[in-house]
Amino acid sequence: MKSRKQIEHLFKAGKTLSAQPLRVYYVLQPLPTGENSLLFGVAVGTKHFKRAVHRNRVKRLIREAWRLQKNALQQQLQESALQMHVFVLYTGKELPDYELIYAKTGIALQKLEEVRVQSAS
Numbered sequence: 001m002k003s004r005k006q007i008e009h010l011f012k013a014g015k016t017l018s019a020q021p022l023r024v025y026y027v028l029q030p031l032p033t034g035e036n037s038l039l040f041g042v043a044v045g046t047k048h049f050k051r052a053v054h055r056n057r058v059k060r061l062i063r064e065a066w067r068l069q070k071n072a073l074q075q076q077l078q079e080s081a082l083q084m085h086v087f088v089l090y091t092g093k094e095l096p097d098y099e100l101i102y103a104k105t106g107i108a109l110q111k112l113e114e115v116r117v118q119s120a121s
Contacts, residue, residue, distance in 0.1 A: 014027040040088070042063060070109065082120075
């Protein structure tokens with residue numbers, strides 16, 4: 001997700017869920033024709049990570065964990081003709097290892113799948 005308008009809309013109208021140290025903002029809407037069903041963005045604040053190399057590392061870890069685990073949610077969204085915008089903020093204070101990020105991303109994706117199921121019913 002790169003559009004500033006989409007990100008601003010997500011923070012204004014979106015809902016949040018938490019899988020510490022990740023905070024997830026999301027918006028669920030009907031799928032426009034020809035568009036991707038799952039749009040994703042990630043950010044790490046400069047408050048706890050002053051060096052860009054550390055922020056970039058955390059973002060890489062989150063993106064990789066997301067890439068490996070997103071398929072089930074993406075399939076469900078396509079079947080139900082819905083689009084979800086998701087933005088993940090890392091709120092932790094220490095540089096995480098990949099196992100922690102992978103586990104917490106999995107928890108966040110499970111919660112997002114539950115949200116999708118609730119909106120379908």
